[in-house]
Amino acid sequence: MFMVTINQDKCVGCASCVDACPAKILGMVDDKADVIGDAADCMGCETCVGLCPNECFTIMEL
Numbered sequence: 001m002f003m004v005t006i007n008q009d010k011c012v013g014c015a016s017c018v019d020a021c022p023a024k025i026l027g028m029v030d031d032k033a034d035v036i037g038d039a040a041d042c043m044g045c046e047t048c049v050g051l052c053p054n055e056c057f058t059i060m061e062l
């Protein structure tokens with residue numbers, strides 16, 4: 001199981017992660033990326049980590 005953390009202070013609101021997440025758990029809330037789906041569905045693929053222009057994501061394996 002993986003835990004996704006988003007540093008919203010660094011989020012520039014590009015929404016790239018929302019479209020790319022294969023688990024479809026990311027969304028935009030007040031122009032910041034957030035986990036809006038079931039966080040337990042995160043696959044740990046780190047697609048979000050790779051594409052975020054501002055290193056907002058941290059993925060930890062639990």
Ligand code: SF4
Nearest residue numbers: 021042043045046048
């Ligand atoms: S690690 Fe993969 S599944 Fe998890 S939030 Fe990022 S893109 Fe989505």
Ligand code: SF4
Nearest residue numbers: 011012014015017052
């Ligand atoms: S890719 Fe990064 S900067 Fe863009 S919306 Fe997602 S968290 Fe924010």
